[in-house]
Amino acid sequence: MKKLLAILLTAMMLLSFASAFAEEQITLQLWSIATESDSSHQAYVDAIAAFEADHPNIKIEHNATENEAYKTKIKAAMSSGEDLPDLFFTWGMGFLGEFVNAGRVVCLDEYYPTYAEELPQAMTTNVTYDGKMYGVPYTMSLVTLYANMDILAEVGFDHIPATYEEMMDCCDKLVAAGQIPFGVSGKELWCLSEYVEPLVIKSVGGENLKAMYNGEKSWNDEGVIAAIAAFQDMKAKGYFDPSADALGNDEVKNNFIAGKYAFYQNGSWNNADIGSKAQFAVQAGTFPVLNPDVTLYQMIGGPNNTLAVTETSEHKAEAIEAAYYLAKFFSDADYKSGANLPCWAADPNAEVSDLVKSAADMAAKAESMVLFGDNFLSADAANTYLDYIGLAWAGDITPEEYAAGLDADLH
Amino acid sequence: MNTTMKSNYPPVSDNGKPRKSIGQILSYIVLVLWAFISIFPVYWMLTFSLKTNEEIFGENVIGLPKYWVWENYTRAMNTGNMPLYFLNSVIVAVSTIVITLLASVMATYAITRLDWKGRKSMNKFFMLGLTIPIHASIVPLYTTLAKIKMLNSYFALIIPYSAFSLAMGILISIGFMGDIPYDLDEACFLDGCGVWGTFVRVIAPLMMPAVATVGIYTFLQCWNELMFANVFISKDSLKTLPVGVQALSGQYTTDWGPIGAALSIATIPTLLVYVFLSKQIQDSFIAGAVKG
Amino acid sequence: MRRPFSYKLNIFLFLLPALILFIGVLIAPIIMSGYYSLTEWNGLTTPQFIGLANYKELFTSKSINIMRALKNAMLLALLSTCIQLPFALWLALKLSKKPRGERVFLSVYFMPVLISTVVIGQLWIKIYNPDYGVLNLLLRSLGLESWTRVWLGDKSTALWAAFVPILWQYVGYHMLLMYAGIKGVPPELNEAAMIDGCTEGQVNWYIIIPYIRPILRVSVIFAVTGSLKSFDLIYVLTNGGPNHATEVPSTLMINLLFLRNRYGMGSTIAVMLIILCFVFAIIINAIFKEDKGR
Numbered sequence: 001m002k003k004l005l006a007i008l009l010t011a012m013m014l015l016s017f018a019s020a021f022a023e024e025q026i027t028l029q030l031w032s033i034a035t036e037s038d039s040s041h042q043a044y045v046d047a048i049a050a051f052e053a054d055h056p057n058i059k060i061e062h063n064a065t066e067n068e069a070y071k072t073k074i075k076a077a078m079s080s081g082e083d084l085p086d087l088f089f090t091w092g093m094g095f096l097g098e099f100v101n102a103g104r105v106v107c108l109d110e111y112y113p114t115y116a117e118e119l120p121q122a123m124t125t126n127v128t129y130d131g132k133m134y135g136v137p138y139t140m141s142l143v144t145l146y147a148n149m150d151i152l153a154e155v156g157f158d159h160i161p162a163t164y165e166e167m168m169d170c171c172d173k174l175v176a177a178g179q180i181p182f183g184v185s186g187k188e189l190w191c192l193s194e195y196v197e198p199l200v201i202k203s204v205g206g207e208n209l210k211a212m213y214n215g216e217k218s219w220n221d222e223g224v225i226a227a228i229a230a231f232q233d234m235k236a237k238g239y240f241d242p243s244a245d246a247l248g249n250d251e252v253k254n255n256f257i258a259g260k261y262a263f264y265q266n267g268s269w270n271n272a273d274i275g276s277k278a279q280f281a282v283q284a285g286t287f288p289v290l291n292p293d294v295t296l297y298q299m300i301g302g303p304n305n306t307l308a309v310t311e312t313s314e315h316k317a318e319a320i321e322a323a324y325y326l327a328k329f330f331s332d333a334d335y336k337s338g339a340n341l342p343c344w345a346a347d348p349n350a351e352v353s354d355l356v357k358s359a360a361d362m363a364a365k366a367e368s369m370v371l372f373g374d375n376f377l378s379a380d381a382a383n384t385y386l387d388y389i390g391l392a393w394a395g396d397i398t399p400e401e402y403a404a405g406l407d408a409d410l411h
Numbered sequence: 412m413n414t415t416m417k418s419n420y421p422p423v424s425d426n427g428k429p430r431k432s433i434g435q436i437l438s439y440i441v442l443v444l445w446a447f448i449s450i451f452p453v454y455w456m457l458t459f460s461l462k463t464n465e466e467i468f469g470e471n472v473i474g475l476p477k478y479w480v481w482e483n484y485t486r487a488m489n490t491g492n493m494p495l496y497f498l499n500s501v502i503v504a505v506s507t508i509v510i511t512l513l514a515s516v517m518a519t520y521a522i523t524r525l526d527w528k529g530r531k532s533m534n535k536f537f538m539l540g541l542t543i544p545i546h547a548s549i550v551p552l553y554t555t556l557a558k559i560k561m562l563n564s565y566f567a568l569i570i571p572y573s574a575f576s577l578a579m580g581i582l583i584s585i586g587f588m589g590d591i592p593y594d595l596d597e598a599c600f601l602d603g604c605g606v607w608g609t610f611v612r613v614i615a616p617l618m619m620p621a622v623a624t625v626g627i628y629t630f631l632q633c634w635n636e637l638m639f640a641n642v643f644i645s646k647d648s649l650k651t652l653p654v655g656v657q658a659l660s661g662q663y664t665t666d667w668g669p670i671g672a673a674l675s676i677a678t679i680p681t682l683l684v685y686v687f688l689s690k691q692i693q694d695s696f697i698a699g700a701v702k703g
Numbered sequence: 704m705r706r707p708f709s710y711k712l713n714i715f716l717f718l719l720p721a722l723i724l725f726i727g728v729l730i731a732p733i734i735m736s737g738y739y740s741l742t743e744w745n746g747l748t749t750p751q752f753i754g755l756a757n758y759k760e761l762f763t764s765k766s767i768n769i770m771r772a773l774k775n776a777m778l779l780a781l782l783s784t785c786i787q788l789p790f791a792l793w794l795a796l797k798l799s800k801k802p803r804g805e806r807v808f809l810s811v812y813f814m815p816v817l818i819s820t821v822v823i824g825q826l827w828i829k830i831y832n833p834d835y836g837v838l839n840l841l842l843r844s845l846g847l848e849s850w851t852r853v854w855l856g857d858k859s860t861a862l863w864a865a866f867v868p869i870l871w872q873y874v875g876y877h878m879l880l881m882y883a884g885i886k887g888v889p890p891e892l893n894e895a896a897m898i899d900g901c902t903e904g905q906v907n908w909y910i911i912i913p914y915i916r917p918i919l920r921v922s923v924i925f926a927v928t929g930s931l932k933s934f935d936l937i938y939v940l941t942n943g944g945p946n947h948a949t950e951v952p953s954t955l956m957i958n959l960l961f962l963r964n965r966y967g968m969g970s971t972i973a974v975m976l977i978i979l980c981f982v983f984a985i986i987i988n989a990i991f992k993e994d995k996g997r
C-alpha cells in the first residue's frame with residue numbers, strides 16, 4: 001500500500017514537472033555502433049521511440065557509426081573534449097577506463113540505488129573504477145562452445161565432451177573421420193583469443209586471470225604455460241581448420257552454420273544467428289577444464305555493452321535517466337531476440353530459444369566471469385596481448401616465451 | 412626541328428630496307444601488352460559499373476555490358492553521400508589550388524625578382540618540403556587541430572594540403588617566371604608601378620601557364636589524398652571522395668555494380684582532365700622530379 | 704629601392720603566406736613530433752617525458768615488431784629498384800625510338816598514376832576476390848584451379864599480392880621521367896654512335912643511360928623513399944593484415960596512434976621514417992656521385 005502511494009505521488013510529481021517544463025524541449029545526442037546492419041539496430045530505434053513517448057520534452061538524436069570507425073571517432077572526440085554527445089555506447093573496463101581516467105565521464109553512483117533491484121551490483125563490476133560506477137551495462141556475452149551434434153554423433157558422442165581427456169579423444173576421432181573439429185579465424189586475432197582465454201581460465205581459474213590482467217600477478221605461471229602448450233598442441237594435431245589463416249570470422253561462422261565444423265567457440269552474441277540458421281542439432285556448452293583443481297563454470301565474458309554519460313553534457317540528469325531507461329530496454333530486447341544475455345533482471349516468462357536458455361543457464365551457474373582480454377585491457381595493452389596470441393598461434397613463440405613476453409610488454 | 416628529323420632516320424640494313432627484326436616485333440608486343448595491363452583495371456571498372464552481378468560474376472566478366480544498367484549510377488549517387496563527397500572534394504581541391512597558387516607565385520616573385528641577400532637560402536629552405544613526408548606532421552597537426560577545435564572542417568584539409576603542395580608550386584613557378592623577360596617588369600617599375608603594381612599587372616598575367624601546371628599538380632595531390640582525409644575528418648558530411656568511397660566499399664561488399672559506379676564517379680573527373688590536358692599533366696610531374 | 708625599409712617589408716609580405724604555411728604545417732610539427740617521440744602520451748592526458756624509452760621499445764617489442772614492417776618496406780624498395788625501374792627504363796627507351804602510337808602508349812602507361820589509390824585499391828581487391836575476381840576466374844578458365852588463392856587473405860601470398868598493384872601503378876611515373884630525360888639527349892650523340900656502327904643496345908648502354916643518370920638517381924630515390932613511406936594502397940588492400948603479415952611502418956604508425964592511443968610511440972615511428980628517408984636519399988646520392996668519379 002505504501003509502495004503504491006509512493007509510486008502515485010512520484011508519478012504526480014513527475015507529471016506536474018513535465019507540464020511545468022513542457023515547453024522546454026531538450027535534445028540528447030546519442031552515439032552508438034548500432035548501424036542499420038547491426039543486430040541491435042531495431043532495439044535502438046524501439047527504445048528511443050519508447051523513451052520519447054514517456055518523456056515528451058526530451059528528444060534523442062541517435063548517430064550510429066560502424067564499429068572500427070566508431071572507436072576512432074569517440075577517441076578523437078574524447079581527446080579534444082569537443083562535440084561530445086550526451087550519451088554514448090562503450091565497452092566496459094579498458095575502453096571506458098581511459099575516458100574515465102581523463103575525467104570525461106560522469107559518475108553514476110548517486111542514481112544507482114533507484115535501479116539496484118533490477119540491475120544487480122554484480123553486473124556493474126566492469127564499469128566500476130576505484131569503487132565508483134561510470135556506466136550502465138545492458139547486455140553481457142559469454143564465450144560459448146557451439147557444437148554440431150550431428151557431426152559428434154558420427155564419432156559416437158551424444159554430448160559435448162565434459163573432460164579434457166574426453167575432448168581430446170573426441171577431436172582425435174573427428175580428425176580420423178575426416179572432420180574438422182574447430183572452426184576459427186586465424187586472421188582476426190580476437191577470434192583466436194576466444195579459444196585461448198577459455199583454456200587459460202580453465203587452467204588458472206578466474207581470480208588468478210583477473211589478477212594477471214590487473215598486473216597484480218605474473219603471467220609467468222605454470223597454468224598459463226600449460227594452457228598455451230595445449231593450444232599449440234591442438235593446432236599441431238590438426239584440430240583447427242587448416243585454412244583458418246585465410247578466413248575471417250564471418251566466413252568461419254557461416255562455415256559452422258553450413259556444417260563444416262564440429263565445434264565453433266565464440267561469443268554468445270551468435271545465439272540468434274546460429275540458432276535460427278543452423279540446419280542441424282546444435283548445443284551450447286563450455287570447454288572442459290584443463291586443471292582438475294579448477295571448477296567448470298569459470299567463464300570468459302561478462303557484462304560489456306554499456307551506455308555512459310559525458311561530463312560535457314548540458315543535461316546530465318536527463319542523460320543519466322535516459323542511460324538507465326535505454327539500457328533496461330536493450331537488455332530486455334536483446335534477450336528476447338537472442339542477440340545477447342541481459343544484465344538487467346530478465347522477464348522470467350519470456351520465450352527464448354534453447355541456445356539462449358543454455359547460455360542463461362551457464363551465466364547463472366558461473367562461479368567467476370572474466371571479461372575478454374582485449375576488452376579488459378587498455379587499448380595499447382589489448383593489442384599487444386592479441387599480438388602475442390597471434391604469435392603463439394603461428395608457432396613463432398613457445399608457451400614460456402608467451403608468458404614471459406606478456407609480463408614484459410603489458411604495461 | 413631539323414635535328415630531330417635527322418635523328419629519326421631509321422637505321423638502314425644491308426639490303427637497304429628498314430630493319431624490322433623479330434626483337435623489334437617482340438618488344439612491340441610487350442609494349443601493347445603492357446598498355447593493355449595498364450588500362451585493364453579502369454576498363455573493367457567502367458564496364459562492371461554498368462553490369463548486373465550475374466554478368467560480373469561469371470556470365471560476362473570482361474566483355475562490354477549486355478544490358479547497360481545505368482541504375483547502378485543512380486543507386487551509387489543515392490546510397491551513401493556520393494554527391495556530398497564529390498562536392499567536398501571539389502571545395503577542398505579548389506580552395507587548396509587557390510591558396511597554393513597565391514602563396515607560391517608570391518614567394519617565387521620575392522625569391523627570383525626581388526634583390527635581397529637570403530633569397531638563395533630561402534629557396535633551399537622551401538625545397539626541403541619536397542622531401543618531408545606527410546607522416547612527419549600528422550600527430551602534431553591532429554592534436555593541434557583538435558585543440559583549436561578545427562578537426563572535422565574543410566580547413567583541416569585545405570591548410571595542410573596547401574602547405575604540402577607549396578614546395579612543388581614554387582619549384583614549377585620558378586621555372587615559368589624565369590621565362591618572363593626582365594625588361595617587362597623593369598619598364599613597369601620605371602613607370603612607377605612599385606613592387607605590388609608590377610606583380611599584379613605584369614607578373615601575375617604572364618604566370619597563367621604556371622597556374623595551369625601548378626593547379627593540375629595540386630588538384631591531383633588533394634583529389635586523391637587519403638591519410639589526412641581519413642584521420643582529420645570523421646563527420647560523414649565532410650568526407651572527401653577517397654574516404655567516402657572507401658567507407659562505401661566496406662559497407663556494400665556484395666553489390667559490385669553500384670560500387671563500380673561509385674569508383675567511376677570518383678575517377679571520371681581525373682580522366683576527363685587527363686584527356687584534355689595530358690601534356691600539361693605529364694609536364695607538371697616531370698618538372699617536379701627533374702629538379703627535386 | 705627608393706625606400707629600403709618598405710622594400711624589405713614588401714619582400715617579407717610576399718613571402719609571408721608561404722612562410723606561414725610552410726613553418727606552421729611542416730617545420731613546427733616536425734619539431735613537435737621530435738618532442739612527442741620522447742614522451743608517453745595517450746592523447747587524453749598530458750605527455751610524460753620518458754627520454755629514449757620509446758625508441759628502445761620500438762626495436763625490442765615483439766608486439767609492435769617494427770623489424771617486420773621495415774623488412775616489408777625494404778623488400779618493396781628492392782622490388783621497386785630491381786624490377787619496376789629497369790622495366791620502366793626499358794619502356795622509356797623503346798618509346799623514345801618513336802614506335803607507332805608513341806603518344807598513346809605514353810598516355811596509357813601514365814594513366815594509373817593519376818587514379819586515386821583508393822579506387823586502384825578497391826579495384827585490385829575485386830581483381831583478387833577469391834570467388835569472383837578476374838585473377839581466380841582466369842586461373843580457373845585455364846584449368847589451373849589449384850593455383851587459385853585467397854590472395855589478400857592468405858598470409859603466404861598477401862604481401863606479394865599487395866605489392867603488385869603498388870609496382871604496377873608507378874611504372875608509368877618512372878617511365879615518364881626517364882622518357883623525358885631520354886628526349887633531352889642531344890641527337891648528335893646518338894647519330895655519331897650509330898655512324899660508328901653501334902647497335903641500339905650499345906647506344907642505350909653507353910650513351911643514353913649515362914646521360915640520364917641524374918634522372919635515374921631521382922627515380923631510385925623516389926622508389927626507395929616512396930617504399931619506406933608507402934601507405935595508401937597497403938591501407939586499402941590489407942591494412943597491414945592478415946595477422947600483421949603486410950604491415951609497413953606507416954600502417955603501424957596509424958595503428959599505434961588511433962588503435963592503441965600511443966601518440967608518443969606513433970611519433971617515434973614518424974621521426975624514424977623521416978630520418979630513414981633522408982639517410983637513404985644521402986646514400987643514393989653518394990652512390991651516384993661516386994660512380995661519376997670513376
